[in-house]
Amino acid sequence: MVGSKRNKKSRLAARYTIAYGLLFVMVYPYLYMVLHSFADWSQVDRKMVPSSFSLKSYEWLFAGGETGTPRPWLHSFFNSAFVSLASTALMMVSGVMVAYALAKLNFRGRDTINNFVLFHMFFPAIILLIPTFLIVQNAGLYDSYMGMILPKAVSLWAIFMYTNFFKAIPTVFIEAAKLDGASDFKIMYRIMLPMSKSITTVVFLFLLMERWTELLWDMIVVRSDELLTLNVLLSQMFAPYKTYPGPLYAASVLLTLPIIVMFFIFGKKFQEGMQFNLK
Structure with a gap:
């Protein structure tokens, strides 16, 4: 009896571990993008998790980019x-x-x-x-x-x-x-x-x-x-022959943020609809 309970707990722990591992694999690219949008330019794409952060990428975007011309x-x-x-x-x-x-x-x-x-x-x-x-x-x-x-x-x-x-x-x-x-x-x-x-x-x-x-x-x-x-x-x-990885990540965050907000607002109904589609 004790052994069967331990086996059930072990299987349950293994399932949770696999589930959270897969969740991390799916979420990490977006997390990576957010982290490197705030990272210092010297660390962008050079570290998995940057240790120095700044708002330079967002300042670059809102200051007008390469031309320095304010944008609407x-x-x-x-x-x-x-x-x-x-x-x-x-x-x-x-x-x-x-x-x-x-x-x-x-x-x-x-x-x-x-x-x-x-x-x-x-x-x-x-x-x-x-x-x-x-x-x-x-x-x-x-x-x-x-x-x-x-x-x-x-x-x-x-x-x-x-x-x-x-x-x-x-x-x-x-x-x-x-x-x-x-x-x-x-x-x-x-x-x-x-x-x-x-x-x-x-x-x-x-x-x-x-x-x-x-x-x-x-x-x-x-x-x-x-x-x-x-x-x-x-x-x-973004000029065609120049790359700005930090601002690119910042721009991607700005573009995806409204969609993320909408998903959290309608998340419950979204799950119900997807469950119907999978039936």
């Missing part, structure tokens, strides 16, 4: 936040509407559309980069907020996620609502969405992270300094 940090942060939130909102609204139709409505061509969504997800987005740019330019949306937002207004991944979730919701709820005279629009936003808070959190965080870290499209479609996003502003501060 707050305005660029606003641009990134506005574009990211607006694009994410449109992707989620379009995702919910299309997914509800594919999951709960019967109409001709539904399976064809569903297969097209799945088929289109296999294509890399960069293939459509030039056609999308030409459409934006011909529509007069070049160098504007709409030029950054509208091409990112639909997410096939969001449609796919919501479609699978809505299919799992019993149809009896929809039939009861229709007997009470509810329209499809009201059913969608009064019944389906409240029942999908967990998956909505997962979709929201992934879409927001994807749009927040977008660089290539914003560099192509924006010309004026007033519309620069944070990613584009940071990319302009």
